[in-house]
Amino acid sequence: MLIFFGEHEIAQQVKSGEFQCPICNKQRVYSQHLAQSYFTIFWINVAKLENSSDYLRCNSCESCFNPLITQEPDKYRLAIDKSTILRCLCYLLSGYGDTVHSRKRLIDLYKNHTKLVISTQDIDTELMFINSGNSPTLPFLQNVSNLLSAKAKQVIVLACYQFALGSSMMEHQDRVRINTIGSSINLSLPEVEYLIVNNPG
Numbered sequence: 001m002l003i004f005f006g007e008h009e010i011a012q013q014v015k016s017g018e019f020q021c022p023i024c025n026k027q028r029v030y031s032q033h034l035a036q037s038y039f040t041i042f043w044i045n046v047a048k049l050e051n052s053s054d055y056l057r058c059n060s061c062e063s064c065f066n067p068l069i070t071q072e073p074d075k076y077r078l079a080i081d082k083s084t085i086l087r088c089l090c091y092l093l094s095g096y097g098d099t100v101h102s103r104k105r106l107i108d109l110y111k112n113h114t115k116l117v118i119s120t121q122d123i124d125t126e127l128m129f130i131n132s133g134n135s136p137t138l139p140f141l142q143n144v145s146n147l148l149s150a151k152a153k154q155v156i157v158l159a160c161y162q163f164a165l166g167s168s169m170m171e172h173q174d175r176v177r178i179n180t181i182g183s184s185i186n187l188s189l190p191e192v193e194y195l196i197v198n199n200p201g
């Protein structure tokens with residue numbers, strides 16, 4: 001018998017107001033969202049999961065921020081979704097091989113999904129950070145997961161999938177497929193990773 005299990009997120013808007021969006025560089029309306037995840041079997045909520053999310057989203061560019069940005073704008077100005085896409089793509093880049101061609105693909109994909117332009121220096125900085133070992137990528141993703149909207153998670157997984165798909169290293173194919181499945185049920189990459197580790201069969 002085939003058992004369908006997964007995760008379902010119930011999100012609610014708790015607050016809205018105006019803030020200076022660092023991505024739009026303008027005063028924008030935000031909405032703050034609280035979401036609770038549930039573990040589901042056959043699409044029925046059976047258990048509340050720990051990873052509830054709490055994020056602030058710019059209503060114009062849809063970037064996700066730490067809700068504390070309204071109190072400390074400089075400290076929390078980083079758009080979590082944008083920095084997470086960059087991190088994931090650079091993480092894949094270092095795995096697949098850092099070539100001129102793959103860097104160009106990375107820059108193009110990043111622009112497609114974020115409308116932002118990054119330089120090859122930005123990639124160097126991110127790679128240096130990744131290779132320093134001070135901030136392992138999967139724990140990093142798990143830490144920011146609750147600051148991301150469901151849509152942002154989908155975009156991140158999609159960008160990763162597209163990047164991996166363009167890679168010529170065939171041994172990653174299986175993993176790519178799993179990520180695709182994950183994205184189709186709105187799972188974040190760390191959630192996909194968790195499922196792989198815990199369901200090796």
Ligand SMILES: [Zn+2]
Nearest residue numbers: 021024058061
């Ligand atoms: Zn914005």
